Amino acid sequence: MQLFYAPHITETDTIFTLSKEESHHAVKVLRMTAGSDIYVTNGSGLMIRGVIELASPSSVSVRVEEILPDVQRRPYHIHIAIAPTKMNERMEWFLEKATEVGVDEITPIICHHSERRVYNCERGRRVILSAGKQSLKAAFPTLNEAIPFKDFIKNNTSSARFMAHCMEEGEKVLLTSAMRDADDICVLIGPEGDFSAEELQMALTAGYIPVSLGESRLRAETAALYAVMAAYAVKSI
Numbered sequence: 163m164q165l166f167y168a169p170h171i172t173e174t175d176t177i178f179t180l181s182k183e184e185s186h187h188a189v190k191v192l193r194m195t196a197g198s199d200i201y202v203t204n205g206s207g208l209m210i211r212g213v214i215e216l217a218s219p220s221s222v223s224v225r226v227e228e229i230l231p232d233v234q235r236r237p238y239h240i241h242i243a244i245a246p247t248k249m250n251e252r253m254e255w256f257l258e259k260a261t262e263v264g265v266d267e268i269t270p271i272i273c274h275h276s277e278r279r280v281y282n283c284e285r286g287r288r289v290i291l292s293a294g295k296q297s298l299k300a301a302f303p304t305l306n307e308a309i310p311f312k313d314f315i316k317n318n319t320s321s322a323r324f325m326a327h328c329m330e331e332g333e334k335v336l337l338t339s340a341m342r343d344a345d346d347i348c349v350l351i352g353p354e355g356d357f358s359a360e361e362l363q364m365a366l367t368a369g370y371i372p373v374s375l376g377e378s379r380l381r382a383e384t385a386a387l388y389a390v391m392a393a394y395a396v397k398s399i
Contacts, residue, residue: 164201165203166188166295167181167291168180168184168224169205172208173229177215178202180202185219185220188214189219198213198214199211202224203299205294205301207301208300211227232300232301235300236264239345240265240349240389241265241269241349242265243269243270243314243318244269244350244382245273245278245353246270246272246353247354247382247383248277248278248354250285253278254289256383256387257290257305258290260386261294261299261303263390264299266303267303270306271310272309272310273353274311274361281308287305290302311364321345323348323370324337324349324372324373324389325349325370325372326373326385327350327352328356334372335373335374337349337373337388349373350370351385351386375392
């Protein structure tokens with residue numbers, strides 16, 4: 163099954179047209195023709211099965227046959243706020259794998275120890291789009307624009323807020339235990355140099371709970387993926 167992306171489609175559409183890029187892929191790469199079955203998502207939870215009515219490399223017209231249930235819909239919302247890694251490919255690895263596993267929202271946060279202070283979200287969204295189509299997702303995660311740590315802490319309204327850090331200060335609970343009864347989850351993942359003491363205090367004051375991801379010290383992107391997979395494992399039981 164090959165999944166195509168058409169962000170403009172709605173449940174009331176009976177016929178629609180794919181973008182030039184998606185049309186070219188369907189006709190020139192996959193050799194699809196009029197009468198071929200095709201599966202399309204808007205990336206926001208809607209997936210349809212349709213039939214190609216007009217197959218042109220620049221404009222494929224699709225007739226809607228069936229709205230498919232979103233069998234991958236999760237009974238929780240998970241938001242990962244992560245400091246972009248110094249090596250961009252490591253951040254893109256996280257975006258790809260987190261999309262495949264299932265994450266709802268990602269926000270790059272610029273911290274005191276961040277080595278990368280500018281992040282190209284458009285490039286990141288292309289990674290998410292590719293991973294979402296490959297893993298047959300009806301809903302793709304939202305990648306927000308990068309934001310300073312203090313502004314994120316001030317504006318985030320998630321009901322269950324956790325902070326994974328490597329400092330010795332204070333007690334930590336295991337993330338898998340902390341998120342067991344939570345449905346609206348946010349996890350903060352710091353940069354390679356960890357959060358600063360000031361950032362830790364700021365998060366604690368805002369109600370974030372310090373959490374442990376286990377005995378091993380993880381890279382930032384590994385820690386972020388661990389949080390996504392932990393939520394999936396705990397909430398799927």
